[in-house]
Amino acid sequence: MTEIAESAVSRRLRAIWATPAGIAGSLATVDHKTIGIRYVVTAMIFLILGGVEALVMRVQLARPDAGFVSPQLYNELFTMHGVTMLFLFALPVLSGFSNYLWPLMIGARDMAFPRINAVGYWLFVAAGVFIYTSMATGTMPNAGWFNYVPLSSARYIPRSNIDYFALGMIFLGLSTTAGAINFVVTFFKMRAPGMSIDRVPILLWGTVTVSVSILFALPALTASCLLLYLDRHFGMHFFDPDHGGQPLLWQHLFWMFGHPWVYIVVLPAMSMASDMLPTTCRRPLIGYTYVALATVSVGILGFGVWVHHMFAVGLSPISLSFFSGASMAIAIPSAVSVFAWIATMWYGRPVRNTVLLFIAGFIVLFVIGGVDGVVTASAPFDWQVTDSYYIVAHLHYVLIGINVFPVIAGVHYWFPKATGRLMSERLGRLSFWLMFLGFNIAFFPMHFLGLLGMPRRIYTYAPWQGWAMWNLVATIGSFTFALGFLVFVINVWRSYRKGDRASANPWGAGTLEWSVSSPPPPYNFVQIPRVASRHPLWEGEDDDRRSVLDQGPALDDGHQAVSTTALEARPTAILPMPGDSLWPFYLSVATLFLFYGLVYDSFVVAGISAFAVAACMVGWLWPGASIAQFDEPEEPREAGDPPATTSSMPMSDLSLTPVGIAVEPHPPGQWAMALLIVTEASLFAYLLFSYFYLDVLSPTAWLPGGAPALRIAIPNTAILLSSSVVLYWAERRLAAKDVTRAKWGLMFTMLLGALFLCLQGVEYAHEPFRPQSNAYGSAFFTITGLHGAHVFVGLLLLGVVLTMLWRGKLSSERRHFLSNAALYWHFVDAVWIAVFASLYLAPRLGL
Amino acid sequence: MRVSSWTLWLAAFGGAVAWAAALLIVPTAGSVNCLKPLSHTARFGATWLTLAALTGAALVACCVALGVNVHVLRKARREPYADHVRFMAFGGLLLNVAFILSLAFFGAGLFLAPVCQ
Numbered sequence: 001m002t003e004i005a006e007s008a009v010s011r012r013l014r015a016i017w018a019t020p021a022g023i024a025g026s027l028a029t030v031d032h033k034t035i036g037i038r039y040v041v042t043a044m045i046f047l048i049l050g051g052v053e054a055l056v057m058r059v060q061l062a063r064p065d066a067g068f069v070s071p072q073l074y075n076e077l078f079t080m081h082g083v084t085m086l087f088l089f090a091l092p093v094l095s096g097f098s099n100y101l102w103p104l105m106i107g108a109r110d111m112a113f114p115r116i117n118a119v120g121y122w123l124f125v126a127a128g129v130f131i132y133t134s135m136a137t138g139t140m141p142n143a144g145w146f147n148y149v150p151l152s153s154a155r156y157i158p159r160s161n162i163d164y165f166a167l168g169m170i171f172l173g174l175s176t177t178a179g180a181i182n183f184v185v186t187f188f189k190m191r192a193p194g195m196s197i198d199r200v201p202i203l204l205w206g207t208v209t210v211s212v213s214i215l216f217a218l219p220a221l222t223a224s225c226l227l228l229y230l231d232r233h234f235g236m237h238f239f240d241p242d243h244g245g246q247p248l249l250w251q252h253l254f255w256m257f258g259h260p261w262v263y264i265v266v267l268p269a270m271s272m273a274s275d276m277l278p279t280t281c282r283r284p285l286i287g288y289t290y291v292a293l294a295t296v297s298v299g300i301l302g303f304g305v306w307v308h309h310m311f312a313v314g315l316s317p318i319s320l321s322f323f324s325g326a327s328m329a330i331a332i333p334s335a336v337s338v339f340a341w342i343a344t345m346w347y348g349r350p351v352r353n354t355v356l357l358f359i360a361g362f363i364v365l366f367v368i369g370g371v372d373g374v375v376t377a378s379a380p381f382d383w384q385v386t387d388s389y390y391i392v393a394h395l396h397y398v399l400i401g402i403n404v405f406p407v408i409a410g411v412h413y414w415f416p417k418a419t420g421r422l423m424s425e426r427l428g429r430l431s432f433w434l435m436f437l438g439f440n441i442a443f444f445p446m447h448f449l450g451l452l453g454m455p456r457r458i459y460t461y462a463p464w465q466g467w468a469m470w471n472l473v474a475t476i477g478s479f480t481f482a483l484g485f486l487v488f489v490i491n492v493w494r495s496y497r498k499g500d501r502a503s504a505n506p507w508g509a510g511t512l513e514w515s516v517s518s519p520p521p522p523y524n525f526v527q528i529p530r531v532a533s534r535h536p537l538w539e540g541e542d543d544d545r546r547s548v549l550d551q552g553p554a555l556d557d558g559h560q561a562v563s564t565t566a567l568e569a570r571p572t573a574i575l576p577m578p579g580d581s582l583w584p585f586y587l588s589v590a591t592l593f594l595f596y597g598l599v600y601d602s603f604v605v606a607g608i609s610a611f612a613v614a615a616c617m618v619g620w621l622w623p624g625a626s627i628a629q630f631d632e633p634e635e636p637r638e639a640g641d642p643p644a645t646t647s648s649m650p651m652s653d654l655s656l657t658p659v660g661i662a663v664e665p666h667p668p669g670q671w672a673m674a675l676l677i678v679t680e681a682s683l684f685a686y687l688l689f690s691y692f693y694l695d696v697l698s699p700t701a702w703l704p705g706g707a708p709a710l711r712i713a714i715p716n717t718a719i720l721l722s723s724s725v726v727l728y729w730a731e732r733r734l735a736a737k738d739v740t741r742a743k744w745g746l747m748f749t750m751l752l753g754a755l756f757l758c759l760q761g762v763e764y765a766h767e768p769f770r771p772q773s774n775a776y777g778s779a780f781f782t783i784t785g786l787h788g789a790h791v792f793v794g795l796l797l798l799g800v801v802l803t804m805l806w807r808g809k810l811s812s813e814r815r816h817f818l819s820n821a822a823l824y825w826h827f828v829d830a831v832w833i834a835v836f837a838s839l840y841l842a843p844r845l846g847l
Numbered sequence: 848m849r850v851s852s853w854t855l856w857l858a859a860f861g862g863a864v865a866w867a868a869a870l871l872i873v874p875t876a877g878s879v880n881c882l883k884p885l886s887h888t889a890r891f892g893a894t895w896l897t898l899a900a901l902t903g904a905a906l907v908a909c910c911v912a913l914g915v916n917v918h919v920l921r922k923a924r925r926e927p928y929a930d931h932v933r934f935m936a937f938g939g940l941l942l943n944v945a946f947i948l949s950l951a952f953f954g955a956g957l958f959l960a961p962v963c964q
Binding site for chain 2: 196199290303315329566568
């Protein structure tokens with residue numbers, strides 16, 4: 001291809017993919033690079049806020065009997081510090097890196113769902129604003145980041161402090177779930193042709209592992225916060241032992257989420273180190289397969305250790321032994337990664353730059369944090385140090401050591417790619433040493449303080465307790481660490497303005513993101529690459545298989561991306577991608593006001609906002625809108641047909657790849673719906689777990705009025721299940737091009753769904769108990785009510801599908817949207833079977 | 848060679864699923880039974896047998912998954928374009944070994960610690 005032709009393609013691609021200038025363009029952009037950078041910058045702002053809160057606490061603790069802050073403010077500070085660092089910094093910053101890097105690393109034009117990517121970011125910002133609104137109203141969350149009941153119940157904290165926490169977590173969960181689904185689908189569907197599953201960068205393994213973990217773990221937090229909100233605002237009794245509730249239920253639900261979360265916020269950071277190390281050591285990572293597996297196994301094992309946070313509450317020996325064993329086992333895959341990094345450095349030729357310094361620092365801190373953590377897997381030792389400063393030391397070694405240090409290394413490493421400028425090495429080294437020394441001076445003495453008996457979360461202590469010296473040392477260390485971070489921020493600012501210009505590949509790295517200019521163009525790659533190894537830029541002339549980076553098709557007919565198979569990355573279709581949109585932004589703003597309405601029981605505000613949210617979603621999906629999935633399908637190409645785009649170079653099977661979502665057997669939307677169902681199923685599983693947990697442990701009569709009546713429930717169950725049959729029939733009719741009957745089938749399904757909801761309302765009116773009667777009533781109405789809400793959402797979804805059908809947007813070839821809605825509807829029906837069996841039948845069977 | 852994606856995924860994560868199921872069911876069943884009358888707390892009584900059977904079932908599932916991985920790995924050994932198959936099977940093999948060890952460790956706990964206090 002000549003230079004002139006290439007620049008013409010580039011110009012066309014730029015016109016297609018570039019974000020328009022101005023505020024509207026900025027709010028509407030779905031460019032993964034812009035969103036990634038926004039994530040990182042916003043998370044860093046939250047890091048600074050959380051850091052300032054920590055410094056205020058350290059000033060208070062620097063000497064005994066200090067009065068720098070009041071006990072109440074101290075409670076708020078340590079809670080906000082934890083919430084900010086864990087939820088508003090640690091994961092979002094990693095999401096930022098992954099958002100920015102993933103499509104560049106896998107040779108894609110964008111993430112699988114660019115608009116969901118945008119809504120994920122805006123919801124994150126809105127949730128952060130929501131949580132920090134509590135600062136302005138003087139009601140910051142104040143029961144610690146794990147917010148134990150009964151302290152967080154309305155009896156002890158009646159103001160809205162805890163509501164900001166509970167609702168803020170649910171709010172933030174929407175963003176996190178959207179991001180997780182997007183990452184999983186991108187991982188399995190959007191890799192460049194040839195990038196089989198054994199060739200993906202480790203960062204992808206880390207992020208996809210945590211994304212899957214999020215889908216299973218986050219619903220536990222959502223469930224616990226929902227139950228707490230209902231207890232506080234609607235007089236329910238999930239955590240109230242006087243009415244059959246159990247405070248320990250909170251701990252179980254919270255830590256089912258909480259411990260996987262610890263791995264969720266470190267695994268991608270560890271993976272970033274695994275991807276940076278080969279470049280800084282000038283050799284491929286030793287034990288790629290083992291590191292990838294270690295990453296996956298840590299993610300799985302992370303679910304088996306939640307109870308080690310509860311060793312002190314009194315558990316059966318069998319539970320202690322199981323969870324103690326699992327907690328120790330998790331050290332094994334972690335150690336595999338450490339040995340792989342050390343071996344890579346040992347056998348490589350390390351370049352001693354700032355990136356390597358931060359990675360080396362991270363490995364040291366990881367080992368210290370791992371060793372001081374694994375000993376707490378032993379229950380007797382854990383009993384001694386639980387809730388002491390030893391745990392504070394351990395969790396900071398883990399979270400700062402394994403999250404912040406690799407993140408700073410990552411900023412130094414990928415800054416040239418994102419900005420086109422190199423960071424200052426001199427300032428980088430200075431910031432490393434200040435941060436590394438400051439961190440150890442601040443947190444290592446906390447081990448001693450814990451062993452000396454200093455409990456966490458006390459706002460002051462007496463001089464005779466002997467904790468003053470180490471506390472002073474820790475405070476000096478924390479300010480030194482903060483100074484190091486300040487130097488880092490200055491370095492970023494200075495380098496962004498006048499750093500040396502960076503070439504496309506200033507480090508001589510081997511992965512795909514370094515094959516494009518710095519900063520990358522809006523379309524990422526002029527031509528879709530074909531990958532043949534883990535390091536396409538390090539392939540030699542005499543390698544058997546060589547990647548092809550500059551001869552693929554340009555796909556310059558519109559917003560298009562290649563969809564590939566999950567394992568082999570064989571091209572299956574060229575998919576139309578959605579463009580910029582303001583709906584994600586509007587949706588986030590409406591959701592913010594919905595949550596403001598809920599926190600202050602202003603149901604008028606909440607109702608109007610809920611309507612706005614629904615309107616935004618309908619607007620987003622409206623068939624008349626220019627969403628690409630509704631473009632007319634193209635016929636699959638055959639051998640001999642012209643290639644996918646006129647300007648593309650022919651390249652093996654890609655030029656034969658059919659265009660359009662209709663030809664994709666498992667389109668990304670179907671994957672996303674399946675993943676949404678996974679996370680929703682987890683939510684119901686946690687709620688049913690809560691139901692049975694309360695049932696078993698209830699100190700009072702569990703069914704005060706007897707089991708719920710079946711005279712309405714049985715016919716109602718039949719109605720709902722028959723609706724699934726009708727919908728299946730409607731799907732078959734559409735497949736058979738019988739659009740009229742498909743419409744009737746859809747309408748009848750909706751009618752049955754609406755009838756189910758009405759009968760559910762009748763049943764509610766006739767039940768002898770209310771949600772406020774006892775924990776059973778609370779559980780019954782919450783679980784069936786949430787299921788009813790799902791039926792309502794299903795009806796809305798079917799309504800949109802029906803509208804599409806009326807407007808001729810669906811056909812026998814293009815019925816994916818109906819298939820997705822049907823999948824959701826069948827899932828809702830399946831949930832009802834579980835609910836019916838648990839709530840109606842189990843009590844009659846004596847379970 | 849023809850190996851379906853589903854076989855590869857199930858074989859790779861079969862042990863993990865079995866382990867996770869054991870994780871959810873065994874301690875829960877143990878805790879629930881421990882709340883019942885004292886007859887259930889006998890060292891090798893009905894509760895113990897239930898837990899041992901559940902753990903054993905999980906172990907069997909892990910071993911089956913391991914066997915599938917070994918089989919796939921042997922079949923794919925000399926295939927020219929099966930790197931991804933070998934990767935999945937080898938990964939599954941290691942994962943299943945890890946979860947077999949984990950379950951064996953837990954099974955040993957059944958003999959060493961009382962089920963209920």
